[in-house]
Amino acid sequence: xxxxxxxxxxxxxxxxxxxxxxxxxxxxxxxxxxxxxxxxxxxxxxxxxxxxxxxxxxxxxxxxxxxxxxxxxxxxxxxxxxxxxxxxxxxxxxxxxxxxxxxxxxxxxxxxxxxxxxxxxxxxxxxxxxxxxxxxxxxxxxxxxxxxxxxxxxxxxxxxxxxxxxxxxxxxxxxxxxxxxxxxxxxxxxxxxxxxxxxxxxxxxxxxxxxxxxxxxxxxxxxxxxxxxxxxxxxxxxxxxxxxxxxxxxxxxxxxxxxxxxxxxxxxxxxxxxxxxxxxxxxxxxxxxxxxxxxxxxxxxxxxxxxxxxxxxxxxxxxxxxxxxxxxxxxxxxxxxxxxxxxxxxxxxxxxxxxxxxxxxxxxxxxxxxxxxxxxxxxxxxxxxxxxxxxxxxxxxxxxxxxxxxxxxxxxxxxxxxxxxxxxxxxxxxxxxxxxxxxxxxxxxxxxxxxxxxxxxxxxxxxxxxxxxxxxxxxxxxxxxxxxxxxxxxxxxxxxxxxxxxxxxxxxxxxxxxxxxxxxxxxxxxxxxxxxxxxxxxxxxxxxxxxxxxxxxxxxxxxxxxxxxxxxxxxxxxxxxxxxxxxxxxxxxxxxxxxxxxxxxxxxxxxxxxxxxxxxxxxxxxxxxxxxxxxxxxxxxxxxxxxxxxxxxxxxxxxxxxxxxxxxxxxxxxxxxxxxxxxxxxxxxxxxxxxxxxxxxxxxxxxxxxxxxxxxxxxxxxxxxxxxxxxxxxxxxxxxxxxxxxxxxxxxxxxxxxxxxxxxxxxxxxxxxxxxxxxxxxxxxxxxxxxxxxxxxxxxxxxxxxxxxxxxxxxxxxxxxxxxxxxxxxxxxxxxxxxxxxxxxxxxxxxxxxxxxxxxxxxxxxxxxxxxxxxxx
Amino acid sequence: xxxxxxxxxxxxxxxxxxxxxxxxxxxxxxxxxxxxxxxxxxxxxxxxxxxxxxxxxxxxxxxxxxxxxxxxxxxxxxxxxxxxxxxxxxxxxxxxxxxxxxxxxxxx
Numbered sequence: 001x002x003x004x005x006x007x008x009x010x011x012x013x014x015x016x017x018x019x020x021x022x023x024x025x026x027x028x029x030x031x032x033x034x035x036x037x038x039x040x041x042x043x044x045x046x047x048x049x050x051x052x053x054x055x056x057x058x059x060x061x062x063x064x065x066x067x068x069x070x071x072x073x074x075x076x077x078x079x080x081x082x083x084x085x086x087x088x089x090x091x092x093x094x095x096x097x098x099x100x101x102x103x104x105x106x107x108x109x110x111x112x113x114x115x116x117x118x119x120x121x122x123x124x125x126x127x128x129x130x131x132x133x134x135x136x137x138x139x140x141x142x143x144x145x146x147x148x149x150x151x152x153x154x155x156x157x158x159x160x161x162x163x164x165x166x167x168x169x170x171x172x173x174x175x176x177x178x179x180x181x182x183x184x185x186x187x188x189x190x191x192x193x194x195x196x197x198x199x200x201x202x203x204x205x206x207x208x209x210x211x212x213x214x215x216x217x218x219x220x221x222x223x224x225x226x227x228x229x230x231x232x233x234x235x236x237x238x239x240x241x242x243x244x245x246x247x248x249x250x251x252x253x254x255x256x257x258x259x260x261x262x263x264x265x266x267x268x269x270x271x272x273x274x275x276x277x278x279x280x281x282x283x284x285x286x287x288x289x290x291x292x293x294x295x296x297x298x299x300x301x302x303x304x305x306x307x308x309x310x311x312x313x314x315x316x317x318x319x320x321x322x323x324x325x326x327x328x329x330x331x332x333x334x335x336x337x338x339x340x341x342x343x344x345x346x347x348x349x350x351x352x353x354x355x356x357x358x359x360x361x362x363x364x365x366x367x368x369x370x371x372x373x374x375x376x377x378x379x380x381x382x383x384x385x386x387x388x389x390x391x392x393x394x395x396x397x398x399x400x401x402x403x404x405x406x407x408x409x410x411x412x413x414x415x416x417x418x419x420x421x422x423x424x425x426x427x428x429x430x431x432x433x434x435x436x437x438x439x440x441x442x443x444x445x446x447x448x449x450x451x452x453x454x455x456x457x458x459x460x461x462x463x464x465x466x467x468x469x470x471x472x473x474x475x476x477x478x479x480x481x482x483x484x485x486x487x488x489x490x491x492x493x494x495x496x497x498x499x500x501x502x503x504x505x506x507x508x509x510x511x512x513x514x515x516x517x518x519x520x521x522x523x524x525x526x527x528x529x530x531x532x533x534x535x536x537x538x539x540x541x542x543x544x545x546x547x548x549x550x551x552x553x554x555x556x557x558x559x560x561x562x563x564x565x566x567x568x569x570x571x572x573x574x575x576x577x578x579x580x581x582x583x584x585x586x587x588x589x590x591x592x593x594x595x596x597x598x599x600x601x602x603x604x605x606x607x608x609x610x611x612x613x614x615x616x617x618x619x620x621x622x623x624x625x626x627x628x629x630x631x632x633x634x635x636x637x638x639x640x641x642x643x644x645x646x647x648x649x650x651x652x653x654x655x656x657x658x659x660x661x662x663x664x665x666x667x668x669x670x671x672x673x674x675x676x677x678x679x680x681x682x683x684x685x686x687x688x689x690x691x692x693x694x695x696x697x698x699x700x701x702x703x704x705x706x707x708x709x710x711x712x713x714x715x716x717x718x719x720x721x722x723x724x725x726x727x728x729x730x731x732x733x734x735x736x737x738x739x740x741x742x743x744x745x746x747x748x749x750x751x752x753x754x755x756x757x758x759x760x761x762x763x764x765x766x767x768x769x770x771x772x773x774x775x776x777x778x779x780x781x782x783x784x785x786x787x788x789x790x791x792x793x794x795x796x797x798x799x800x801x802x803x804x805x806x807x808x809x810x811x812x813x814x815x816x817x818x819x820x821x822x823x824x825x826x827x828x829x830x831x832x833x834x835x836x837x838x839x840x841x842x843x844x845x846x847x848x849x850x851x852x853x854x855x856x857x858x859x860x861x862x863x864x865x866x867x868x869x870x871x872x873x
Numbered sequence: 874x875x876x877x878x879x880x881x882x883x884x885x886x887x888x889x890x891x892x893x894x895x896x897x898x899x900x901x902x903x904x905x906x907x908x909x910x911x912x913x914x915x916x917x918x919x920x921x922x923x924x925x926x927x928x929x930x931x932x933x934x935x936x937x938x939x940x941x942x943x944x945x946x947x948x949x950x951x952x953x954x955x956x957x958x959x960x961x962x963x964x965x966x967x968x969x970x971x972x973x974x975x976x977x978x979x980x981x
Contacts, residue, residue, distance in 0.1 A: 007942035020915075024922045027932070027947035031897035031914055034941045059915025066919040070926075 100424035103377025110370035120343035154300035163308035192269035211255025249281030385476035387772030417473025511809035537673025539613030543733035577603035619668030640684030677740035798858035929955030
């Protein structure tokens with residue numbers, strides 16, 4: 001018989017060769033051929049082929065399992081070695097895993113934050129086609145953005161431009177912070193009362209749990225409340241159809257919505273139909289604003305057709321604006337802001353719907369920090385792993401000699417990195433769950449790990465670990481696998497100084513990043529301190545303010561004031577329409593020899609200026625002796641005098657609403673005071689008098705007392721005598737001014753934490769490098785000691801190198817930090833000068849940290865017994 | 874000494890039974906006959922490979938044969954270690970059965 005005829009069909013043979021493990025291939029292939037030949041000879045070619053096909057199909061799983069089983073043995077060996085190494089090198093494993101898990105945890109936390117910030121308002125189905133109208137006013141070359149628009153604007157636009165499908169107007173007056181809401185005998189002051197067109201339910205995804213969407217907000221005196229509020233007022237019963245009193249007006253509940261998700265910038269608790277505003281009960285709130293083109297108090301949202309371009313549309317608005325506004329139109333424009341940009345791109349918009357907008361800059365800053373921390377952690381890992389190479393060199397040599405090829409070694413070391421990363425991953429996950437509540441309270445945010453994003457986070461972490469594991473592992477793997485078996489076994493390891501340079505570069509980068517972060521954090525802190533301690537032009541200490549929300553308070557103010565002043569610890573009581581740090585309205589004024597323009601103005605009474613302690617620079621305060629003061633006296637600040645070009649302002653004419661017929665006169669000039677946060681320049685402000693029985697928003701009390709708590713108790717008692725049933729609320733002026741910097745305070749805390757972490761991680765890096773360098777120089781140290789070097793001289797010798805590295809890091813870090821901080825400080829109109837001291841302090845800190853990390857290793861090295869170090873040569 | 878797994882025991886005993894004639898084809902035939910199940914070639918080689926790696930059997934090659942496509946038959950022989958393993962396993966079996974009350978199917 002021809003032997004070729006006996007063999008298997010070529011394709012089957014080829015396939016089997018690939019499938020069967022090398023060690024049994026020969027024998028198994030023989031079996032296949034023998035049985036195949038037997039069947040073919042006895043039964044014919046086709047039965048043989050069918051048998052072969054079937055047999056192959058049935059055998060494949062077993063052959064594959066067999067192959068995997070034996071390669072699994074090798075993998076098992078790799079894992080065993082990996083864990084053995086982890087256990088044996090406890091300090092290194094600890095450093096490595098700590099560094100990596102901290103890095104990963106930081107990164108994940110920041111990713112969560114960034115993800116949350118970017119997700120704002122994205123959950124509305126039509127989010128991509130919803131725009132908010134922003135007014136741009138150009139005033140002496142400076143653009144002013146404002147979110148508030150006149151009520152008729154949006155509907156009129158939609159009549160004239162077919163691209164606009166629907167409009168939603170929202171009314172949420174910032175001058176009423178809290179609304180009095182009562183049901184039966186329960187009364188609360190609530191924030192989050194919004195008025196809106198019925199279309200809000202169609203344009204946005206505020207879905208109703210109870211009630212009908214079409215009719216919920218059509219009628220006047222109807223409103224929707226959130227589930228949270230429904231529970232607060234009605235417990236578990238269905239409140240649809242019940243009636244709540246809002247600001248004294250009876251309003252029927254027509255629907256309940258889900259609670260507003262934390263990533264929505266429109267955050268209502270009570271959504272009243274806009275038609276309700278026309279009712280007599282709200283006249284004093286909305287005084288006929290609904291058809292007034294000059295009253296900018298509504299937030300307008302437009303839903304555009306899908307194909308429409310907002311940019312093209314807003315250009316078409318120009319002729320429209322000319323027709324409807326009685327202003328010089330070149331100074332005025334409308335901008336359509338995409339809904340998804342509202343949260344992060346509304347910096348410096350005045351009269352905004354909420355004051356909790358964030359800033360895209362923070363998203364960038366934190367992303368950068370996350371990336372930095374991660375890079376540092378990776379660098380560390382690479383450094384430590386390669387530094388440990390000496391311990392692994394013999395293993396690599398032996399493996400190579402018994403036949404491991406380079407690919408296998410790379411696989412092994414990569415695998416080890418990934419094992420380590422997975423451990424770090426688990427720890428990081430625990431850290432994240434532990435740190436989230438802390439971070440949330442620090443950052444004032446509300447993101448959390450829940451079932452909705454759990455997989456997102458896990459996936460993110462896992463992906464990050466794997467990518468990191470490969471990224472950080474690839475260099476050590478390549479490095480370790482290049483060892484020449486002979487030289488490693490002989491004890492020679494390192495070729496040249498190149499690798500040391502690479503390692504040092506990594507440490508320099510690490511330190512540069514940490515130093516930049518330290519400088520940034522310190523400077524941020526200084527600016528914050530400056531903001532909190534700057535002389536604001538008035539005395540914010542010992543001032544209590546009571547927001548006034550109830551009509552009865554206004555009528556009884558005189559009696560209450562008289563009562564309070566009986567108390568010798570109460571120095572003064574004043575009324576005003578606004579306060580520093582609160583929203584200040586702008587009203588149209590025409591100064592003598594100047595132009596008509598809207599300017600900041602405040603209604604105050606006689607006692608306001610002395611109460612909050614503003615200094616009068618020129619002229620006099622409002623006085624009871626001049627009865628005309630109420631009608632036509634004005635006090636302006638220095639900035640106003642300067643802008644109006646008045647050298648001596650007293651006696652100059654000033655008209656409100658451009659009404660020249662009124663006799664208006666400046667009676668005094670006050671020194672500039674900060675009525676806004678230090679982010680903003682002090683602009684002209686005009687104070688005028690509050691008529692005796694008219695409404696006001698704040699009652700401000702100056703106190704001088706040893707015991708503030710007792711005094712507050714007394715004030716509260718008098719309050720309750722005059723206004724039984726009206727909750728007593730108050731705030732301290734200094735605390736209130738501090739709240740203006742909430743964002744910065746939070747940013748400071750959070751970046752402080754991350755800076756601290758990055759420094760720790762960088763320390764670990766230095767520690768690793770020190771170990772490596774010192775290990776290399778063991779013999780050198782031994783010889784030095786033999787020749788008479790003292791321990792301290794060796795510590796100095798070893799530390800010197802690190803001092804050089806830290807100095808180089810500083811040289812890199814300073815300009816970078818300077819640039820970044822300088823940019824950040826531009827957010828403030830009043831800011832600190834960057835202080836060289838901060839930089840030096842950061843450098844000093846970095847140096848100390850580096851020396852401490854090196855110290856342990858170098859002292860240990862300096863104490864070695866020279867004979868031990870030299871013995872094996 | 875570890876107790877052998879069931880398939881390893883079956884394969885080893887078959888080799889022992891077949892004595893001089895134990896190679897892939899015959900082992901597979903024998904095992905299939907004893908167990909009443911048609912074993913695939915792959916299913917035989919997985920345990921064979923394992924017992925060989927463990928040193929319980931060794932292989933001896935015959936001269937190349939045309940009916941095997943020019944390949945040798947690879948005969949399997951039990952080593953001393955293999956025999957010990959078999960005995961050990963048998964002992965475990967036996968002691969397992971000692972004192973067990975007779976298994977009878979109860980009619981219900």
